[in-house]
Amino acid sequence: xxxxxxxxxxxxxxxxxxxxxxxxxxxxxxxxxxxxxxxxxxxxxxxxxxxxxxxxxxxxxxxxxxxxxxxxxxxxxxxxxxxxxxxxxxxxxxxxxxxxxxxxxxxxxxxxxxxxxxxxxxxxxxxxxxxxxxxxxxxxxxxxxxxxxxxxxxxxxxxxxxxxxxxxxxxxxxxxxxxxxxxxxxxxxxxxxxxxxxxxxxxxxxxxxxxxxxxxxxxxxxxxxxxxxxxxxxxxxxxxxxxxxxxxxxxxxxxxxxxxxxxxxxxxxxxxxxxxxxxxxxxxxxxxxxxxxxxxxxxxxxxxxxxxxxxxxxxxxxxxxxxxxxxxxxxxxxxxxxxxxxxxxxxxxxxxxxxxxxxxxxx
Numbered sequence: 571x572x573x574x575x576x577x578x579x580x581x582x583x584x585x586x587x588x589x590x591x592x593x594x595x596x597x598x599x600x601x602x603x604x605x606x607x608x609x610x611x612x613x614x615x616x617x618x619x620x621x622x623x624x625x626x627x628x629x630x631x632x633x634x635x636x637x638x639x640x641x642x643x644x645x646x647x648x649x650x651x652x653x654x655x656x657x658x659x660x661x662x663x664x665x666x667x668x669x670x671x672x673x674x675x676x677x678x679x680x681x682x683x684x685x686x687x688x689x690x691x692x693x694x695x696x697x698x699x700x701x702x703x704x705x706x707x708x709x710x711x712x713x714x715x716x717x718x719x720x721x722x723x724x725x726x727x728x729x730x731x732x733x734x735x736x737x738x739x740x741x742x743x744x745x746x747x748x749x750x751x752x753x754x755x756x757x758x759x760x761x762x763x764x765x766x767x768x769x770x771x772x773x774x775x776x777x778x779x780x781x782x783x784x785x786x787x788x789x790x791x792x793x794x795x796x797x798x799x800x801x802x803x804x805x806x807x808x809x810x811x812x813x814x815x816x817x818x819x820x821x822x823x824x825x826x827x828x829x830x831x832x833x834x835x836x837x838x839x840x841x842x843x844x845x846x847x848x849x850x851x852x853x854x855x856x857x858x859x860x861x862x863x864x865x866x867x868x869x870x871x872x873x874x875x876x877x878x879x880x881x882x883x884x885x886x887x888x889x890x891x892x893x894x895x896x897x898x899x900x901x902x903x904x905x906x907x908x909x910x911x912x913x914x915x916x917x918x919x920x921x922x923x924x925x926x927x928x929x930x931x932x933x
Contacts, residue, residue: 571933573605574662574681577631578612578649578673580622581746581855584836585668585691587626588748588921596925603929606660610649610673611636625756625837626749632660642672642703649676657684663933664689667711668745670875675707682714687933691745691924693718694725697875708875717931719924722878722913742923743915746855747862751918753837760838762831766805771847773805780852782890783870784814789890791821793870796892797850798825800899807842809833848902850895857885862916866907868898884910 573593577583586607593605609631623630633656637648649672657665657680665681667674668691678688693712697705712718718734720726721744729739762768776797784790797806806828810818815830834842840859843849848866849856854876860867861883869887879885884907888894901907915923 571603571664571928571931572662573603573928574657574660574665574686575605575607576610576653576665576667576673576677577607578610578671579669580613580836582668582671582673583622583626583628584749584855585745586666587628588745588752589666589691589924590628592921592925596929601929603925606633606662607631608653608656608677609634610653610677611638612645612649612671612673613638622835625753625835645672646676649673650680653677653680654684657681657686662686664717664928664931666691668692670695670704670707670711672703672707675710678711678714687716688714689717689719689928690715691719692721692725694720694727694729694739695722695875696725696728697873699873705875717927719927721916722876724877740923740927741915742927743917743920744858744913745920745924746858747916748918748920750840750859750862753840754844756837757841757844758835758837759841760834762807762829762834763842766807766829768805768807768842768845770845773807773846774801775842775846775849775851776806776808777849777851777853777856778808778814778870779811780871783852784817787817787821790814790817791823792892793890793895794818794823794828796895798823798828800896801827802899802903803827804847805829807831807846809839809842848907857883858916860884861910862912864910866902868895870895878913882911882913884908 575586577586596603611634635652637652664687666689667678681688690711699705718739719742726741778784808830810830844863849860850868852870857867857876857879861879867885872889874887888898
Protein backbone atom coordinates (compact mmCIF):
# COMPACT_ATOMS: atom_id res chain seq x y z
CA UNK A 571 0.00 0.00 0.00
CA UNK A 572 1.34 3.38 -1.03
CA UNK A 573 0.10 6.36 0.95
CA UNK A 574 0.67 9.98 -0.04
CA UNK A 575 0.54 12.18 3.06
CA UNK A 576 -0.30 15.87 2.70
CA UNK A 577 0.84 18.70 4.98
CA UNK A 578 0.40 22.39 4.22
CA UNK A 579 1.28 24.26 7.41
CA UNK A 580 3.39 23.73 10.51
CA UNK A 581 0.57 22.30 12.71
CA UNK A 582 -0.12 19.68 10.02
CA UNK A 583 3.36 18.25 10.53
CA UNK A 584 2.64 17.82 14.27
CA UNK A 585 -0.39 15.75 13.24
CA UNK A 586 1.31 13.59 10.62
CA UNK A 587 4.58 12.92 12.50
CA UNK A 588 3.18 10.04 14.60
CA UNK A 589 1.44 8.57 11.53
CA UNK A 590 4.77 8.45 9.71
CA UNK A 591 6.39 6.76 12.72
CA UNK A 592 3.58 4.18 12.83
CA UNK A 593 3.94 3.47 9.09
CA UNK A 594 7.71 3.06 9.50
CA UNK A 595 7.18 0.57 12.34
CA UNK A 596 4.60 -1.39 10.35
CA UNK A 597 6.91 -1.55 7.33
CA UNK A 598 9.83 -2.68 9.52
CA UNK A 599 7.66 -5.49 10.88
CA UNK A 600 7.02 -6.77 7.35
CA UNK A 601 3.77 -5.03 6.40
CA UNK A 602 3.43 -3.94 2.76
CA UNK A 603 3.06 -0.22 3.39
CA UNK A 604 5.04 2.91 2.51
CA UNK A 605 4.49 6.68 2.33
CA UNK A 606 5.37 9.76 0.33
CA UNK A 607 5.29 13.06 2.24
CA UNK A 608 4.18 16.16 0.34
CA UNK A 609 4.57 19.69 1.72
CA UNK A 610 2.30 21.90 -0.37
CA UNK A 611 4.17 25.00 0.75
CA UNK A 612 0.86 26.63 1.67
CA UNK A 613 2.51 28.52 4.52
CA UNK A 614 6.10 29.69 4.40
CA UNK A 615 7.58 29.31 7.87
CA UNK A 616 11.19 30.27 8.48
CA UNK A 617 11.26 27.92 11.48
CA UNK A 618 10.59 24.91 9.25
CA UNK A 619 14.24 24.07 8.72
CA UNK A 620 15.95 20.70 8.89
CA UNK A 621 16.00 21.11 12.69
CA UNK A 622 12.20 21.23 12.71
CA UNK A 623 11.89 17.83 11.03
CA UNK A 624 14.68 16.46 13.19
CA UNK A 625 12.80 17.58 16.34
CA UNK A 626 9.73 15.69 15.16
CA UNK A 627 11.80 12.70 14.10
CA UNK A 628 10.47 12.66 10.53
CA UNK A 629 12.22 12.90 7.16
CA UNK A 630 12.06 16.11 5.19
CA UNK A 631 9.23 16.05 2.63
CA UNK A 632 9.77 14.13 -0.59
CA UNK A 633 8.47 17.21 -2.41
CA UNK A 634 7.64 20.83 -1.62
CA UNK A 635 5.06 22.17 -4.08
CA UNK A 636 5.81 25.79 -3.05
CA UNK A 637 2.21 26.73 -3.75
CA UNK A 638 1.76 29.41 -1.06
CA UNK A 639 0.70 33.03 -1.44
CA UNK A 640 -2.16 34.77 -3.18
CA UNK A 641 -5.86 34.80 -2.45
CA UNK A 642 -7.76 31.77 -1.17
CA UNK A 643 -8.73 30.89 -4.74
CA UNK A 644 -5.24 31.41 -6.15
CA UNK A 645 -3.69 29.31 -3.39
CA UNK A 646 -6.24 26.52 -3.89
CA UNK A 647 -5.64 26.52 -7.63
CA UNK A 648 -1.84 26.46 -7.29
CA UNK A 649 -1.97 23.56 -4.85
CA UNK A 650 -4.34 21.59 -7.09
CA UNK A 651 -2.29 22.13 -10.26
CA UNK A 652 1.01 21.17 -8.63
CA UNK A 653 -0.34 18.26 -6.60
CA UNK A 654 -2.05 16.78 -9.66
CA UNK A 655 1.32 16.71 -11.42
CA UNK A 656 2.98 15.07 -8.43
CA UNK A 657 0.28 12.45 -7.93
CA UNK A 658 0.29 11.52 -11.62
CA UNK A 659 4.06 11.07 -11.46
CA UNK A 660 3.91 9.19 -8.14
CA UNK A 661 0.73 7.06 -7.99
CA UNK A 662 -0.74 6.18 -4.60
CA UNK A 663 -3.45 3.91 -3.23
CA UNK A 664 -4.61 6.47 -0.68
CA UNK A 665 -4.11 10.20 -0.20
CA UNK A 666 -4.15 11.03 3.49
CA UNK A 667 -5.02 14.60 4.46
CA UNK A 668 -5.09 16.10 7.94
CA UNK A 669 -6.80 19.03 9.62
CA UNK A 670 -8.64 21.80 7.85
CA UNK A 671 -6.23 24.01 5.92
CA UNK A 672 -6.61 24.89 2.23
CA UNK A 673 -4.20 22.08 1.31
CA UNK A 674 -6.49 19.55 2.99
CA UNK A 675 -9.41 20.47 0.73
CA UNK A 676 -7.40 21.07 -2.46
CA UNK A 677 -5.52 17.78 -2.34
CA UNK A 678 -8.67 15.81 -1.49
CA UNK A 679 -10.33 17.20 -4.63
CA UNK A 680 -7.33 16.33 -6.79
CA UNK A 681 -7.16 12.78 -5.44
CA UNK A 682 -10.83 12.09 -6.08
CA UNK A 683 -10.62 13.53 -9.62
CA UNK A 684 -7.78 11.04 -10.25
CA UNK A 685 -9.82 8.21 -8.67
CA UNK A 686 -7.53 7.86 -5.66
CA UNK A 687 -9.24 7.24 -2.33
CA UNK A 688 -9.01 9.89 0.41
CA UNK A 689 -8.55 9.40 4.16
CA UNK A 690 -9.19 12.45 6.36
CA UNK A 691 -7.54 12.59 9.77
CA UNK A 692 -9.44 14.90 12.14
CA UNK A 693 -12.65 14.49 10.13
CA UNK A 694 -16.03 15.63 11.35
CA UNK A 695 -15.10 18.63 13.48
CA UNK A 696 -17.40 21.62 12.95
CA UNK A 697 -17.65 25.16 14.26
CA UNK A 698 -20.84 26.02 12.37
CA UNK A 699 -19.19 29.32 11.37
CA UNK A 700 -19.08 29.61 7.58
CA UNK A 701 -17.15 32.89 7.81
CA UNK A 702 -14.06 30.82 8.71
CA UNK A 703 -12.15 29.47 5.67
CA UNK A 704 -11.35 26.38 7.75
CA UNK A 705 -15.03 25.50 8.09
CA UNK A 706 -15.49 25.54 4.32
CA UNK A 707 -12.38 23.36 3.99
CA UNK A 708 -13.83 20.86 6.50
CA UNK A 709 -17.21 20.67 4.80
CA UNK A 710 -15.81 20.22 1.29
CA UNK A 711 -13.17 17.69 2.36
CA UNK A 712 -15.61 15.54 4.31
CA UNK A 713 -18.11 15.61 1.44
CA UNK A 714 -15.63 13.74 -0.80
CA UNK A 715 -13.71 11.65 1.76
CA UNK A 716 -13.75 7.85 1.72
CA UNK A 717 -12.38 7.08 5.19
CA UNK A 718 -12.98 9.30 8.23
CA UNK A 719 -10.59 9.22 11.21
CA UNK A 720 -12.14 11.14 14.10
CA UNK A 721 -10.98 12.68 17.37
CA UNK A 722 -14.22 12.63 19.37
CA UNK A 723 -17.77 11.35 19.72
CA UNK A 724 -18.99 14.81 18.68
CA UNK A 725 -17.14 14.49 15.35
CA UNK A 726 -18.66 11.03 14.86
CA UNK A 727 -22.12 12.46 15.42
CA UNK A 728 -21.52 15.33 12.98
CA UNK A 729 -20.56 12.87 10.25
CA UNK A 730 -23.51 10.56 10.90
CA UNK A 731 -25.90 13.53 10.76
CA UNK A 732 -24.49 14.36 7.31
CA UNK A 733 -25.29 10.85 6.09
CA UNK A 734 -21.92 9.10 6.41
CA UNK A 735 -22.21 5.37 7.05
CA UNK A 736 -20.86 3.95 10.31
CA UNK A 737 -18.47 1.59 8.52
CA UNK A 738 -16.53 4.52 7.04
CA UNK A 739 -16.07 6.32 10.39
CA UNK A 740 -13.17 5.30 12.62
CA UNK A 741 -12.95 6.85 16.08
CA UNK A 742 -9.20 6.76 16.71
CA UNK A 743 -8.31 9.77 18.90
CA UNK A 744 -6.05 12.74 18.30
CA UNK A 745 -2.66 12.54 16.56
CA UNK A 746 -1.75 16.04 17.80
CA UNK A 747 -1.84 14.55 21.29
CA UNK A 748 0.37 11.64 20.17
CA UNK A 749 3.01 14.24 19.29
CA UNK A 750 2.44 16.25 22.47
CA UNK A 751 2.85 13.24 24.78
CA UNK A 752 5.93 12.01 22.93
CA UNK A 753 7.62 15.41 22.92
CA UNK A 754 6.66 16.48 26.45
CA UNK A 755 9.87 15.16 28.06
CA UNK A 756 11.84 17.22 25.51
CA UNK A 757 10.12 20.57 26.08
CA UNK A 758 12.82 23.23 26.13
CA UNK A 759 12.99 26.33 28.30
CA UNK A 760 13.06 29.32 25.92
CA UNK A 761 15.57 32.13 26.40
CA UNK A 762 12.74 34.47 27.30
CA UNK A 763 12.17 32.48 30.53
CA UNK A 764 15.29 33.86 32.18
CA UNK A 765 15.12 37.18 30.37
CA UNK A 766 11.67 37.93 31.83
CA UNK A 767 12.42 36.12 35.11
CA UNK A 768 9.36 33.94 34.69
CA UNK A 769 8.24 31.60 37.47
CA UNK A 770 6.17 28.44 37.30
CA UNK A 771 2.40 29.19 37.24
CA UNK A 772 3.06 32.91 37.72
CA UNK A 773 2.55 34.20 34.16
CA UNK A 774 -0.05 34.01 31.40
CA UNK A 775 0.49 33.10 27.75
CA UNK A 776 -1.45 34.94 25.02
CA UNK A 777 -1.85 33.88 21.40
CA UNK A 778 -4.16 35.76 19.04
CA UNK A 779 -4.19 35.47 15.27
CA UNK A 780 -7.76 35.36 13.95
CA UNK A 781 -8.73 38.37 11.81
CA UNK A 782 -11.81 39.11 13.93
CA UNK A 783 -9.50 39.74 16.89
CA UNK A 784 -6.34 41.23 15.39
CA UNK A 785 -7.32 43.04 12.19
CA UNK A 786 -9.52 45.71 13.80
CA UNK A 787 -7.66 48.35 15.80
CA UNK A 788 -10.40 49.04 18.32
CA UNK A 789 -11.19 45.36 18.97
CA UNK A 790 -7.54 44.37 19.44
CA UNK A 791 -6.85 47.35 21.71
CA UNK A 792 -9.88 46.67 23.87
CA UNK A 793 -9.06 42.96 24.18
CA UNK A 794 -5.44 43.54 25.18
CA UNK A 795 -6.26 46.45 27.49
CA UNK A 796 -8.85 44.29 29.27
CA UNK A 797 -6.45 41.35 29.63
CA UNK A 798 -3.80 43.70 31.05
CA UNK A 799 -6.28 45.23 33.51
CA UNK A 800 -7.49 41.79 34.62
CA UNK A 801 -4.07 40.17 35.01
CA UNK A 802 -3.18 41.56 38.48
CA UNK A 803 0.27 42.47 37.17
CA UNK A 804 1.31 38.94 36.22
CA UNK A 805 3.64 38.79 33.22
CA UNK A 806 1.71 38.40 29.96
CA UNK A 807 3.85 36.58 27.39
CA UNK A 808 2.58 37.09 23.85
CA UNK A 809 4.45 35.29 21.02
CA UNK A 810 3.20 37.49 18.24
CA UNK A 811 3.22 37.57 14.45
CA UNK A 812 5.17 40.61 13.13
CA UNK A 813 2.03 41.98 11.45
CA UNK A 814 0.11 41.88 14.73
CA UNK A 815 3.07 43.31 16.63
CA UNK A 816 3.13 46.31 14.30
CA UNK A 817 -0.58 46.85 14.83
CA UNK A 818 -0.15 46.69 18.60
CA UNK A 819 2.52 49.37 18.38
CA UNK A 820 0.31 51.52 16.17
CA UNK A 821 -2.57 51.47 18.66
CA UNK A 822 -0.31 52.50 21.50
CA UNK A 823 -0.51 49.59 23.92
CA UNK A 824 2.34 49.86 26.39
CA UNK A 825 1.95 47.94 29.63
CA UNK A 826 4.93 47.01 31.84
CA UNK A 827 3.74 43.41 32.24
CA UNK A 828 2.92 42.84 28.53
CA UNK A 829 5.83 41.19 26.73
CA UNK A 830 5.64 40.82 22.94
CA UNK A 831 8.10 38.15 21.82
CA UNK A 832 9.02 36.43 18.56
CA UNK A 833 7.11 33.24 17.64
CA UNK A 834 8.66 30.19 19.30
CA UNK A 835 9.43 26.66 18.14
CA UNK A 836 7.17 23.78 19.19
CA UNK A 837 9.30 22.55 22.11
CA UNK A 838 9.86 26.07 23.47
CA UNK A 839 6.28 27.26 23.10
CA UNK A 840 4.80 24.22 24.82
CA UNK A 841 7.28 24.58 27.68
CA UNK A 842 5.75 28.03 28.24
CA UNK A 843 2.20 26.68 28.01
CA UNK A 844 2.85 23.74 30.34
CA UNK A 845 4.19 26.03 33.07
CA UNK A 846 1.72 28.92 32.63
CA UNK A 847 -1.01 29.84 35.09
CA UNK A 848 -3.37 30.11 32.11
CA UNK A 849 -3.52 30.62 28.35
CA UNK A 850 -5.64 33.19 26.51
CA UNK A 851 -6.01 32.20 22.86
CA UNK A 852 -8.15 32.04 19.74
CA UNK A 853 -6.43 28.89 18.45
CA UNK A 854 -8.26 25.57 18.28
CA UNK A 855 -5.18 23.36 18.51
CA UNK A 856 -3.87 25.05 21.65
CA UNK A 857 -7.14 24.30 23.45
CA UNK A 858 -6.45 20.60 22.85
CA UNK A 859 -2.91 20.86 24.22
CA UNK A 860 -3.95 22.85 27.32
CA UNK A 861 -6.65 20.25 28.00
CA UNK A 862 -4.11 17.43 28.07
CA UNK A 863 -1.60 19.47 30.11
CA UNK A 864 -4.29 20.56 32.59
CA UNK A 865 -3.70 24.28 32.00
CA UNK A 866 -6.68 26.69 32.28
CA UNK A 867 -7.55 28.07 28.85
CA UNK A 868 -9.70 31.04 27.81
CA UNK A 869 -10.78 31.08 24.16
CA UNK A 870 -11.64 34.45 22.63
CA UNK A 871 -14.00 33.13 19.96
CA UNK A 872 -17.76 32.92 19.56
CA UNK A 873 -17.65 29.25 18.56
CA UNK A 874 -15.33 26.27 18.60
CA UNK A 875 -14.89 23.15 16.49
CA UNK A 876 -13.46 21.37 19.53
CA UNK A 877 -16.31 21.34 22.08
CA UNK A 878 -14.79 18.43 23.98
CA UNK A 879 -12.08 20.81 25.26
CA UNK A 880 -14.93 22.64 27.03
CA UNK A 881 -17.25 19.80 28.06
CA UNK A 882 -14.35 17.61 29.23
CA UNK A 883 -11.17 19.71 29.24
CA UNK A 884 -9.88 22.93 30.81
CA UNK A 885 -11.11 25.32 28.12
CA UNK A 886 -13.82 27.99 28.43
CA UNK A 887 -15.33 29.78 25.42
CA UNK A 888 -15.47 33.48 26.35
CA UNK A 889 -16.57 34.94 23.03
CA UNK A 890 -15.07 38.07 21.47
CA UNK A 891 -16.66 40.62 23.79
CA UNK A 892 -13.91 42.02 26.05
CA UNK A 893 -16.44 42.29 28.91
CA UNK A 894 -16.30 38.50 29.29
CA UNK A 895 -12.61 38.60 30.24
CA UNK A 896 -12.66 40.09 33.81
CA UNK A 897 -15.08 37.48 35.25
CA UNK A 898 -12.97 34.68 33.76
CA UNK A 899 -9.82 36.08 35.36
CA UNK A 900 -11.63 36.43 38.71
CA UNK A 901 -12.55 32.76 38.46
CA UNK A 902 -8.92 31.91 37.68
CA UNK A 903 -7.44 33.93 40.54
CA UNK A 904 -9.96 32.60 43.07
CA UNK A 905 -8.85 29.04 42.20
CA UNK A 906 -12.31 28.13 40.94
CA UNK A 907 -11.23 27.09 37.44
CA UNK A 908 -12.39 23.59 36.54
CA UNK A 909 -9.81 20.81 36.73
CA UNK A 910 -10.94 19.13 33.53
CA UNK A 911 -10.20 15.67 32.20
CA UNK A 912 -8.75 14.10 29.06
CA UNK A 913 -11.08 13.05 26.22
CA UNK A 914 -11.42 9.39 25.30
CA UNK A 915 -8.57 7.92 23.21
CA UNK A 916 -6.35 11.01 23.59
CA UNK A 917 -3.75 8.56 24.84
CA UNK A 918 -0.78 8.82 22.48
CA UNK A 919 -1.76 5.70 20.47
CA UNK A 920 -3.94 7.28 17.78
CA UNK A 921 -1.47 6.87 14.91
CA UNK A 922 -1.13 3.15 15.62
CA UNK A 923 -4.89 2.77 15.38
CA UNK A 924 -4.95 4.71 12.08
CA UNK A 925 -2.26 2.59 10.46
CA UNK A 926 -3.81 -0.67 11.66
CA UNK A 927 -7.07 0.42 10.08
CA UNK A 928 -5.37 1.46 6.83
CA UNK A 929 -3.77 -1.97 6.56
CA UNK A 930 -7.24 -3.57 6.65
CA UNK A 931 -8.57 -1.48 3.78
CA UNK A 932 -9.04 -2.80 0.28
CA UNK A 933 -7.66 -0.15 -2.08
